[in-house]
Amino acid sequence: MSLLRYLFKNLLHRKYLSLLTIVSVSATVAFIILLTLSKAGVEQGAEKGYGPFDLVIGAAGSESQLVLNTFYHVGAPTGNIPGETLEKVRENNSVEKAYALTTGDHYNEYPIVGIDPQYFMTRYGDQPMTEGHLYGLTGEVVIGAYAAKMLHVQVGDTFSGAHGLVEEVHLEEEENHGEHDEHEGFVYTVKGILPRLNTPDDRAIFTTVDYAWAVHGEAAEDRDITAILVKPATLQAGQDLRSLLEGEGRVQVIYTSKAVADVVNLVDKGSELLGIVTALCILLAAVSILLSLIAAAGERTKDAGLLRLLGKTRGYIVMAMLGEGLVLTGAGLVFGIAAGHVGGYFLRDALFQYAGIQISPFLVSGDHALIAAGTLAIGIAAALLPAVRMYRLDPLALFKA
Numbered sequence: 153m154s155l156l157r158y159l160f161k162n163l164l165h166r167k168y169l170s171l172l173t174i175v176s177v178s179a180t181v182a183f184i185i186l187l188t189l190s191k192a193g194v195e196q197g198a199e200k201g202y203g204p205f206d207l208v209i210g211a212a213g214s215e216s217q218l219v220l221n222t223f224y225h226v227g228a229p230t231g232n233i234p235g236e237t238l239e240k241v242r243e244n245n246s247v248e249k250a251y252a253l254t255t256g257d258h259y260n261e262y263p264i265v266g267i268d269p270q271y272f273m274t275r276y277g278d279q280p281m282t283e284g285h286l287y288g289l290t291g292e293v294v295i296g297a298y299a300a301k302m303l304h305v306q307v308g309d310t311f312s313g314a315h316g317l318v319e320e321v322h323l324e325e326e327e328n329h330g331e332h333d334e335h336e337g338f339v340y341t342v343k344g345i346l347p348r349l350n351t352p353d354d355r356a357i358f359t360t361v362d363y364a365w366a367v368h369g370e371a372a373e374d375r376d377i378t379a380i381l382v383k384p385a386t387l388q389a390g391q392d393l394r395s396l397l398e399g400e401g402r403v404q405v406i407y408t409s410k411a412v413a414d415v416v417n418l419v420d421k422g423s424e425l426l427g428i429v430t431a432l433c434i435l436l437a438a439v440s441i442l443l444s445l446i447a448a449a450g451e452r453t454k455d456a457g458l459l460r461l462l463g464k465t466r467g468y469i470v471m472a473m474l475g476e477g478l479v480l481t482g483a484g485l486v487f488g489i490a491a492g493h494v495g496g497y498f499l500r501d502a503l504f505q506y507a508g509i510q511i512s513p514f515l516v517s518g519d520h521a522l523i524a525a526g527t528l529a530i531g532i533a534a535a536l537l538p539a540v541r542m543y544r545l546d547p548l549a550l551f552k553a
Contacts (some may be wrong), residue, residue, distance in 0.1 A: 166447070180430075181488025182489075182494075182495060183492070185491075187430065188517070188519045192511065193511035194416065194502070194509055195540070202223045205381040205383055206383065206384055207390050207393065208381040208408050212231075213231060215410075217229075219411040221379075225352050229378045232376035232377065233377060233403050235252070245385070247384060247458060249251070251268045251270070253381060254267075254362075254378040257313040258313060260358055262296075262356060263357065265357065266338075266359055266363045267381075268360075279349075281346065282300075282346065283307045284344030287358070287359055291360075292340070292359075293341070293358060293359040294358050296349070296355050296358075297348040298354040298504060298505075305345060309342045310340065311340055312340070351510075354510075355504060404450075421535065434526075434530065437484070440535040441477060442535075446537070463545040469539075473535055473539040477531045478528065480531065481532075493513055496511055
């Protein structure tokens with residue numbers, strides 16, 4: 153009997169336990185693949201999440217919070233800063249571009265962001281709109297590609313926004329049930345749909361900076377802004393602006409790359425906990441393979457003894473046992489990789505909607521080779537114990553067992 157035929161015959165004889173082992177390995181590999189794709193998405197998002205705006209100015213507070221709200225449209229702003237701060241920034245010779253940003257409202261849980269339409273040219277270049285054109289007047293908006301898809305809006309549609317952060321939407325709806333919202337009297341008109349930008353801007357609604365003042369009827373002297381995005385002309389610009397503005401107390405000037413790096417470090421710390429969970433999953437998968445092969449070895453002791461008496465070598469028996477471990481592990485690896493990528497495809501919208509993490513579900517990287525090598529190594533290691541036991545017994549002992 154050929155080695156492969158003997159091996160697959162044994163697997164089919166214990167098909168349910170073999171299937172359970174393959175499922176265990178597949179689930180572990182799929183989980184690791186999803187973590188890898190998510191981590192890659194976070195790193196890619198961090199790299200291109202803020203474009204050419206190396207500096208951001210906002211209210212004093214958490215640097216990470218300011219960056220997350222400004223560029224990733226997540227969480228609350230650190231507060232507001234005086235509108236005249238923008239003029240001070242633009243008067244500085246070390247500043248090439250500076251755009252004020254206002255936030256605080258939403259439409260069906262998608263944030264409404266006020267910013268000069270030239271922001272898109274500075275950050276993304278002259279990309280054609282999917283539909284329509286950029287806004288120019290108060291009340292006109294353009295919708296990010298993902299938000300437009302989820303909201304089912306078209307050019308020419310109108311809507312009213314609501315006050316508050318996305319995280320506060322449901323609580324606010326419960327508290328204000330039946331009450332009149334002042335935002336209902338201010339109507340936005342969709343003028344365009346943005347192209348897919350592959351950044352958090354895909355899930356936001358953009359309009360003129362003055363929308364917040366118009367909605368709330370603020371007087372000219374009360375017109376604060378949320379943040380200022382700065383494209384510096386020189387590397388010294390950050391320090392110059394710090395010296396100029398931070399003496400006022402209400403304002404902070406931060407280096408965007410440093411703040412984003414701090415956010416990524418926080419994510420990495422959270423990944424350490426997931427790494428522990430992953431290690432436990434790997435251990436359980438290894439134990440599953442080991443128990444399956446030990447049970448198989450116990451059932452086939454007499455068969456192995458008979459094969460040895462018929463002239464099969466010790467190596468034949470050992471290779472059959474190791475081969476079984478590799479087949480179980482290899483099958484689980486293949487199904488797990490496929491399941492991980494398919495899972496990434498179906499979860500990508502949920503991840504992007506919740507955390508702004510945009511994953512490429514079918515991305516293949518060097519991590520895949522490490523995952524494959526590690527999985528197969530675990531399969532071989534788990535198969536060694538029963539294989540060594542079968543190797544050490546002599547033929548008569550195997551047959552009499």
